[in-house]
Amino acid sequence: MRILLINPNTSRAMTAKIADAARGVAGPDVVVDAVCPAVGASAIESHVDEVAAAAAVVELVAADRDGASPADAYVIACFGDPGLDAARELVDAPVVGIAEAAMHLAAVSGRHFGVVTTLSRTLGRAHDLVARYGMERACVSLAATGIPVLDLEETGSLAVETIASHSADAAAGGADVIVLGCAGMADLCAELTARVGVPVVDGVAAAVGMASGMVRMGLGTSKRDEYALPARGAAAPTLPPQAANLEVFA
Amino acid sequence: MRILLINPNTSRAMTAKIADAARGVAGPDVVVDAVCPAVGASAIESHVDEVAAAAAVVELVAADRDGASPADAYVIACFGDPGLDAARELVDAPVVGIAEAAMHLAAVSGRHFGVVTTLSRTLGRAHDLVARYGMERACVSLAATGIPVLDLEETGSLAVETIASHSADAAAGGADVIVLGCAGMADLCAELTARVGVPVVDGVAAAVGMASGMVRMGLGTSKRDEYALPARGAAAPTLPPQAANLEVFA
Amino acid sequence: MRILLINPNTSRAMTAKIADAARGVAGPDVVVDAVCPAVGASAIESHVDEVAAAAAVVELVAADRDGASPADAYVIACFGDPGLDAARELVDAPVVGIAEAAMHLAAVSGRHFGVVTTLSRTLGRAHDLVARYGMERACVSLAATGIPVLDLEETGSLAVETIASHSADAAAGGADVIVLGCAGMADLCAELTARVGVPVVDGVAAAVGMASGMVRMGLGTSKRDEYALPARGAAAPTLPPQAANLEVFA
Amino acid sequence: MRILLINPNTSRAMTAKIADAARGVAGPDVVVDAVCPAVGASAIESHVDEVAAAAAVVELVAADRDGASPADAYVIACFGDPGLDAARELVDAPVVGIAEAAMHLAAVSGRHFGVVTTLSRTLGRAHDLVARYGMERACVSLAATGIPVLDLEETGSLAVETIASHSADAAAGGADVIVLGCAGMADLCAELTARVGVPVVDGVAAAVGMASGMVRMGLGTSKRDEYALPARGAAAPTLPPQAANLEVFA
Amino acid sequence: MRILLINPNTSRAMTAKIADAARGVAGPDVVVDAVCPAVGASAIESHVDEVAAAAAVVELVAADRDGASPADAYVIACFGDPGLDAARELVDAPVVGIAEAAMHLAAVSGRHFGVVTTLSRTLGRAHDLVARYGMERACVSLAATGIPVLDLEETGSLAVETIASHSADAAAGGADVIVLGCAGMADLCAELTARVGVPVVDGVAAAVGMASGMVRMGLGTSKRDEYALPARGAAAPTLPPQAANLEVFA
Amino acid sequence: MRILLINPNTSRAMTAKIADAARGVAGPDVVVDAVCPAVGASAIESHVDEVAAAAAVVELVAADRDGASPADAYVIACFGDPGLDAARELVDAPVVGIAEAAMHLAAVSGRHFGVVTTLSRTLGRAHDLVARYGMERACVSLAATGIPVLDLEETGSLAVETIASHSADAAAGGADVIVLGCAGMADLCAELTARVGVPVVDGVAAAVGMASGMVRMGLGTSKRDEYALPARGAAAPTLPPQAANLEVFA
Incomplete structure (x- = not known):
């Protein structure tokens, strides 16, 4: 089984980090590849960035689908789940966003969860996703650390300190589980849990x-109506070739 | 006062039609300009199209903002309200989506409204917007006519027939008001009302x-946090120049 | 176009002030008239007052409708939107409550708004309206300043101070936009914004x-069923003539 | 213990009928009195009627409160629960609306209930009450029979036939319990159940x-803030004496 | 009329106390009996306890139903309302949970209520019940005192002090009414109100x-479908005889 | 990795069938064991059955936990998810209900799903779970086939026919995905999909x-407060040993 991990920002370092995190938890029969666009937003921290990210996701999914060995599943590795609906139109395979997945599993791990994320300006999008995924009762707090995405790389232990502090506040306020609100925090998960x-x-x-x-149970994306392949999307997406030279982290 | 109407698809005929409809209801002190992208989706009928439309909206708003005489308000003339959040980040002026506006006014015109739109595959997006705008109680039906956006031009009276029939069904089912679910239906509104x-x-x-x-009351987009100008969006959006030669319908 | 502004309390000074505020933002083609009842509640600060206010609204709308030149639209200028449903039964023209309108526009200006109002005992009614208009997600705070409606006149700058302070608290708590919860605050809006x-x-x-x-787009109140003219309401409302000598602030 | 039953319409026959129904289910230690206004709406079938009904409720509750032996509890016997909030401001005793009570008990009798009421134009108000009382999940249908309130008297067995038919439809559609949507149906309850x-x-x-x-458990209306006696409501309500010669059905 | 009060824990002292509280508010025509299981959980303070409590409720209701003079109504006297749905399947009579009843009456006594309960680990169950009964808007706070159920007996005035303090906090935070979140607090209600x-x-x-x-109005449990007697439940419940020697507090 | 599958009814045949289905989709590194209680309900088709099922789940989880090699995760294989909260108190490992899991994955596979289940009397429980898991918007239909759980074994192709027919109706009504509402349908999934x-x-x-x-990502049940091991649950559950001779399908 091959899963394609799509980082919709242009950070190669972050893509490599995410791929590592994914491989660490994948089953023995799962190959994880990772890609990011060659041009676009260097981090997804605004609605304008989300628009660019969605365009990148569409292109990267379509390119993989039209390649030699399309993935068995696609993961959109950005907490805003940009382009999720569009990607589902393009393939029969499952497409999973990381905000979506984190919330679904957090709701199984405890009754209430809190999200700890990067900049406060992204909380509006998080609110939207909480509503879209039916998590209004499960999600009891949304907190921003103020750490920009790309600073997660550099600040290291300071970032852990700040995220841990916000997580502890969330737990004190009723969160049984903490959801990390950025793919760039993937490598900090074990330390934070501890x-x-x-x-x-x-x-x-x-x-x-x-x-x-x-994939194991044969469950893909429903192609009934909404997520059926769009007429004009069959051959190729209608977006410009912004990410022609994809960086693949296989 | 100048309002910029943004049609995010590439249909020049539809842009002209929308501009006419807008001018017919604008106050005597309001100038309405209209633009559409030179390249992109010819109609917005899928989530993939929505991604392209959002990118077009970002570019067109930013271009106008950076032009000689920026508009006093922006209207996104596509029922999916693509790029609405992103556009709000780019300007201080109000940005209004047509789905949003139609639902708010329909909720003032009667208790319950029904939406009549084009293809059934767009109903998922409509569901999202109903929830986003708090219209779960006000909106009692979402119906698709099966008419593609661009066929609205050609089918003329047949389209009116079909839309009227779905509207009558919605009214019989409890809708006090009908919301037209596509900018391309703007010219049919009076006939349908009758x-x-x-x-x-x-x-x-x-x-x-x-x-x-x-605009008259001095109410723009809140620039507090979420909709503040993004750091990387100050100079120019991070999207490729797909719509360089804008068609302006002034 | 003529809009009739209905202040359902008996304060002539407040009616004049509201009329001024309205005229300042009306388009060049709009005439704003204002009325208030001759007898009734001097301010609307309780549910008992709301009952009196609703009765006044019904009478004043019916009287205007039956007059020589009925208005093209009616505005109920009290934040509880008293008598809104009843007024809609009486006329074909649009009837807009100020709480309703403020919330709809606030939801377009930003994601989250906070309401700052007069006495805490009116917050229950505000909760009801937030739910009725589908604003549970958009409205993130409801705060009372403790200033009675009629003291807004006299306290001047002190009132501004108090309202500004509560508004700042609301913004710090996540409100992108502030909604003023009383018609009597209309003249303070510009100063507060600043x-x-x-x-x-x-x-x-x-x-x-x-x-x-x-009015410009020809959208009135739906007369389908709920808001159709009541059988016994055709000739005149069934209420006593409490407001016979209407004060008209034309 | 004395309970005052308030019929806010002017029908003496209906008031007597309601009083009989109430006495049939009251405990041995409960005295039920009933009143209706001398002038006002003959039936409550529109929002305009609701406004008149609310005014009548305020007056009748205040008159009883200021009388020689105020009631231990008040029941508002009209399915729109007009004036409920206002009446709660006026007394320390419990005030219970019949829509409210019917929905609370129906939710204990089964999971899902359906409301069967009079004219379809009253369904909007019923929707509001369902939301206000938190019954969105419990209430699965709202149906109108088309029978005007006052015709319930005259049509006798025909009314039973029609209400039974709509009730059966509601049960077939998932209602475990039927709620009668008009006080004037009180005498039909036993036959309909059968x-x-x-x-x-x-x-x-x-x-x-x-x-x-x-009353038995000493639970009245909370006088904290919202339902405290209004300053201007202490002496007497601010409404005109429309119901001076109350009809008392003791 | 005979009401059977079911305390699903094994505390005889608490059962007697609850029975006293119930008798103090029952009408003159009402006989209250009380039972508790002979074996099982000594207090209901966890989900594991809830499972045992539900089993006890099923047995005790079935035993009473099959006895010489079945009750006219059943009350489940534990704030988690354990076994409520199951008990409704077993009898035609009304079955009322104390959480359910407290919330319904609190919602009639004021707009907003707060729950004050025992251990914080039971708040999850309380959240579930608030949602199940449609009380999301009415319930504004859920607070735990940290007092274990059985300590309510022993700590006496200290418990009152703690509960009163949490209740005052709830009132300050917007609760018009306090709901006691444990049957074991029944005897403290009057003192707390004061x-x-x-x-x-x-x-x-x-x-x-x-x-x-x-019971007086002839309203029992709907036997339509969901709460009809289960095929295998007709003779006897499928649970083991854990509570063979019931303690009856008649 | 070892997952324990708990069938809370006493059907050995169904337990074996479920175990087969689970093994067919488990990864190569996963061992699936299955157990059912020796006594209890033969099928879970009522709330009374649910109570027995919850008791069985508690016992079976506690017994496994106290055994030589506790499982790494527990699956409750009954669509009512009986005893889910209680089981979470007993172990640190993840505990997943099949209704919960099916709904979470269905919400990733498409926007809207429909549930097709056994007897209509179980729909109330399904409604509760839909609300508990935040699936009110995702779940668009709940349909009962009328097939009792144990008849699924015997009726074979007839059952498939009936379930397929209800599934097709759900899809026609807007469901993108079908959720099977009974563990006993596990073996029919592939045929139904086709x-x-x-x-x-x-x-x-x-x-x-x-x-x-x-398990692979190290995510278990949060032991913060609500799901911490209950004081009285540490040694053994407080339930009688109804399932002493467990049937283990290893």
Whole structure:
């Protein structure tokens, strides 16, 4: 089984990190590949970035689908789940967003979860996703650390400190489980779990788990109506070739 | 006062038609300009199209903002309200989507409304918007006519027939008001009102009304946090120049 | 176009003030008249007052409708939107409440708004309206300043101070936009906007904007079933002539 | 214990009928009195009627409160629960609306209930009450028979036939319990229960049961803030004396 | 009329106390009997306890139903309402849970209520019940005192102090009414009401009031489909005889 | 990795069937064991059955936990998810219900799903679960086939015919995905998928997929407060040893 992990920002370092995290939790029969666009937003921290990210997801999924050996499942590795609906139109395979997966698994791990994310300006999108996935009762807090996505690389232990502190606040406020609100936090999950004392969910791992389970049981994307291949999307997406030279982290 | 109407598909005929509809309901002190992208989706009928439409909206709003005389308000003239959040980040002026405006005004015109739209595959997006705008109680039906957007031009009276029939069904089922689910139906609104016997709301007109009211009272987009100008969006959006030669219908 | 502004309390000073506010934001083609009842509640600050206010609204709308030149739209200028459903039964024209209008426009200006109002005992009614208009997700706070309606006149700058302080608290708590919860605050809107740093919405201006937009597009009140003229309401309302000598602020 | 039953329309025959129904289910220690206004709406079938009804409720409750032996509890015997919030401001005793009581008891009698009422134009108000009382999940249908309130008197067995038919439809559609949507149906409850085969709830009986239970346990209306006596309501309501010669059905 | 009060834990002292509380508020025509299981959980403070409690409720209701003089109504005297749905399958009579009854009456006594309960680990169950009974808008706070159920007996005035303090916090936070979240607090209700200054609702009293009202009006449990007697439940429940020697507090 | 599948009814044949279905979709590194109680309900088709099922789940989980090699995850293989909260208190490992898992995966496979289940009397429980898991928007239909659980074994192709027919109706009504509402349908999933033309989700497979994904990423049950081991549950559950001679299908 092959899962394609799509990082919709252009950070090669972050893509490699996410791929590592995914491989660490994938079953023995799962191959994880990862890609990111060659041009576009360097981090997804605004609605404008989300628009660029969605365009990148569409292109990367379509390119893989039209390649020699299309993936058995696709994971969108950005907490805003950009382009999720569009990607589902393009393939029969399951497409799983990391916010979606993290919330679904967090709701199984405990009654209430809290999201700890990067910049406060992204909380609006998180609110939208909580509503879209039916998590209004399960999600009891959305907190921003103020750490920009790309600073997660550099700040290292300081980032852990800040995220752990917000996570502890969320737990004190009623969260049984913490959801990490950025793919770039994937490598911090184990350390945070140890420090916070409640389960911490990384969406990349969650999505790989859900996607591989779906593949094993033969469950793909429903092609009934909404997610059927669009007439004009059959040959190729209508977007410009912004990401022609994909970086593949196989 | 100048309002910029953004049709995110590439149909010049439809853009001209929408501009006419908007001008017919604008106050005497309002100038309506209209634009559409030079390349992109010819109609917005899938989530893949929505991604392209959002990218077009971002570019067109940014281009106008950076032009000689930026608009006092922006209207996104596609019923999926693509790129609405992103456009709000780019300007201080109000940005109004036509689905949003139509639903808000329909909720003032009667207790319950029904949406009549084009293809059934777009109903998922409509469901999302109903939830996003808090219209779960107000919206009692979502119906698709099966008419593709671009066929609205050609089928003429047949389209009116079909839309009127679905509207009558919606009214019989409890809708006090009908919301037209496509900008391309703007020119049919008066005829449909006469035939269906309940108010019929065209989102283009609704959005122009809301936007001009907001401009008169000095109410723009809140720039607090979520909709503040993104750091990387200050100079120019991160999208490729897909719509370089904008068609302006001034 | 003529809009009739209905202040359902008996304060002539407040009626004049509201009329001024409305005229300041009306389009060049809009005439705003204002009326208040001759007897009734001097301010609307309790459910008992709401009952009196609703009765006044019914009478004043019916009297105007039966007059020589009925208005093209009616605005109920009290934040409880008293008598809104009843007034809709009486006329074909649009009827817009100021709470309703303020919330709809606030939801377009930003994702989340907070309401700042007068006495805490009115918050229950505000909760009801938030639910009725589908604003549970958009409205993130309801705060009372403790200032009685009629003290807004006298306290001047002190009132601004208190309202600004509560508005700042609401913004700090996540409100992108502030909604003023009393028609009597209409004249403070501009000053508050300047002080608070986020958009502040006065419902009177909002309602005039929505109502005039509706008139221009030919959108009135749906007369299907619920809002059809009641059998016994055709000739005259069944209420006593409490407001015989209407004060008209034309 | 004395319960005052308030019929807010002017029908003496209906008031007597409701009083009989209430007495039939009251405990041995409960005295039921009934009143109706001398002038006002002859039936409550529109929002305009609701406004008149609310005014009547305020007056009748205040008059009883200021009388020689105020009631221990008040029941508002009209399915729109007009004036409920206002009446709660006026007294310390419990005030129970019949729609409210019927829905609360129906939700204990089965999982899902359906409401069968008079004219379809009243369904909007019923929707509001379902939401206000938190019954969105419990209430699975709202159906109108088309029978005007006052025709319930005259049509006798025909009315039973029609209501039974709509009740059977509701049961077939998933309603475990039927709620009668008009006080004027109180005398038909037993016959309907026998015919429909599922429990049928008359709100008058339900409200008397809830109110007397509240009195026995010392539970009145909370006077904290919202329902505290209004400053201007202490002496007398601000409404005109429309119902000076109350009809008392003691 | 005979009401059977079912305490699903094994505490004889608590059963006697609850029975006293119930008798104090029952009408003159109501006999209250009380039972508890001979073996099982000594207090219901976890989901594991809830499972045992539900089993006890099923047995005790079935045993009473099959006895010489079955009760006219059943009250489940544990705030988790364990076994409520199952008990409804077993009898035609009304079955009322004390959480359910307390919330319904609290919602009639004021707009917003707060629950004050025992251990924080039971709040999850309380959240579930708030949702099940449609009380998301009415219930504004859920607070745990940290007092284990059985300590309520011993700590006496200290428990009152703690519960009163949490109740006052709830009232300050917007609760018009306090709901006591444990049957074992039934005897403290009067004292708490006096101290807190807002109505305090004991679910045992509330349930006895609702149940006796339902009996008087002939309203039992709907036997349509969901709550019809199960095929295998007709003779006897499928549970082991854990409570063979029932303690009856008649 | 070892997953324990708990069938809470006493059918050995059904337990074996479920175990087969689970093994067919488990990863190569997963061992699936299955157990059922020796005494109890032969099928779970009522709330009384649910109570017995919850008791069985508690015992079976506790027995496994206290055994030589406790499982790494537990799956409750009954669509009512009986005892789910209680089981979570007893172990640190993940506990996944099949209704829960099926709904979470169905929501990833398409926007809207429909549940097709056995007897209509179980729909109430299904409604509760839909609300508990936040699936009110995702779940668009709940349909009962009328086939008792144990008849699924015997009726073979007739059952497939009936379930397929209800599934097709659900798809025609807007369901993108079908959720099978009984563990006993696990072996029919592939055939149904082929016939219905939209994805069909078997909860047993879904739960095994989610549970194994959770184990791989180190995500168990949060032990914060609600799901911490109960004081009295540490040694052994408080239930009688009804299932002493467990049937283990290893």
